[in-house]
Amino acid sequence: MAVVTGGGSGIGAAVARRFAERGAAVALVGRTREKLDAVASAIRVAGGTAHVVAADLADPDAPAGVVAAALAEFGRLDVIVNNAGTASLTPLEQVAVEQFDRELAVNVRAALFLVQAALPALRRSGFASVVNVSSAAAWLYRPGQAVYGGSKAALEYLTRSLAAELASERIRVNCVVPGPVDTPILYQVADDIEAAKVHLTRMTPLGRMGTPEEVAWWVVQLTEPEASWVTGAVLHVDGGRALGPPPGA
Ligand SMILES: NC(=O)c1ccc[n+]([C@@H]2O[C@H](COP(=O)([O-])OP(=O)(O)OC[C@H]3O[C@@H](n4cnc5c(N)ncnc54)[C@H](OP(=O)(O)O)[C@@H]3O)[C@@H](O)[C@H]2O)c1
Numbered sequence: 167m168a169v170v171t172g173g174g175s176g177i178g179a180a181v182a183r184r185f186a187e188r189g190a191a192v193a194l195v196g197r198t199r200e201k202l203d204a205v206a207s208a209i210r211v212a213g214g215t216a217h218v219v220a221a222d223l224a225d226p227d228a229p230a231g232v233v234a235a236a237l238a239e240f241g242r243l244d245v246i247v248n249n250a251g252t253a254s255l256t257p258l259e260q261v262a263v264e265q266f267d268r269e270l271a272v273n274v275r276a277a278l279f280l281v282q283a284a285l286p287a288l289r290r291s292g293f294a295s296v297v298n299v300s301s302a303a304a305w306l307y308r309p310g311q312a313v314y315g316g317s318k319a320a321l322e323y324l325t326r327s328l329a330a331e332l333a334s335e336r337i338r339v340n341c342v343v344p345g346p347v348d349t350p351i352l353y354q355v356a357d358d359i360e361a362a363k364v365h366l367t368r369m370t371p372l373g374r375m376g377t378p379e380e381v382a383w384w385v386v387q388l389t390e391p392e393a394s395w396v397t398g399a400v401l402h403v404d405g406g407r408a409l410g411p412p413p414g415a
Pocket of ligand 1: 171172173174175176177178195196197198199201221222223224249250251252253272299300301302303343344345346347348349350351352
């Protein structure tokens with residue numbers, strides 16, 4: 167069974183649906199119970215198994231609570247997808263300590279402590295893996311993105327570090343790096359959403375934004391038996407966004 171954080175919308179919801187299609191039970195984690203319930207209901211209608219765990223991952227106690235809830239429901243835990251994320255676009259002079267702490271807590275701290283809390287279950291699994299969801303922002307040095315980009319760069323380091331630490335226990339840790347996808351998180355960093363989409367499309371070498379499903383496919387694929395020799399990978403699924411803007415953009 168797979169724990170998917172941020173499973174109530176966007177990429178996380180697509181990941182949860184994909185796992186369910188592949189026959190895996192999913193625990194959906196996020197703050198907004200209604201969004202999680204809607205995704206879980208759709209999965210159940212389609213014949214899958216889904217459980218909702220409402221939690222604020224900025225809370226230091228949340229990771230242990232999420233793992234306990236998943237184990238209480240399913241009795242096992244094989245996969246963690248650290249997909250929940252919060253983004254900002256804030257000039258240096260306006261960055262507040264509270265914003266910095268909250269963004270790092272959700273994007274990085276919760277990911278590490280979810281894996282820590284799940285370790286005994288992952289050790290028992292037999293095909294355990296973790297997939298972290300980073301961002302092309304970790305590779306692009308845009309004014310105002312020190313906190314968000316920095317948090318995702320930390321998540322990528324964490325991926326490789328945990329991959330090295332857990333490889334001897336056959337627990338794989340990988341990372342998918344999405345480029346621009348039309349999901350609610352864009353509203354956290356853009357006032358004019360339509361102008362932002364035009365800009366992001368122009369800045370992406372493959373000439374379009376991606377879909378949640380295009381990212382979700384790779385997230386789930388990294389947990390499959392065919393990927394059993396892949397660990398510490400940081401895989402760009404971004405239309406070439408991290409390569410920088412195409413000529414003339
Ligand atoms: N969309 C893009 O262009 C893009 C590009 C690169 C990377 N990404 C990354 O992809 C991941 C998924 O984002 P998305 O694009 O699918 O956007 P999204 O639909 O806004 O998903 C973010 C999810 O994280 C959850 N979340 C946020 N803060 C949380 C908290 N404190 N505790 C628990 N859950 C929390 C949200 O649910 P609640 O609000 O209900 O808690 C939401 O379901 C993020 O890590 C994001 O950084 C996205």
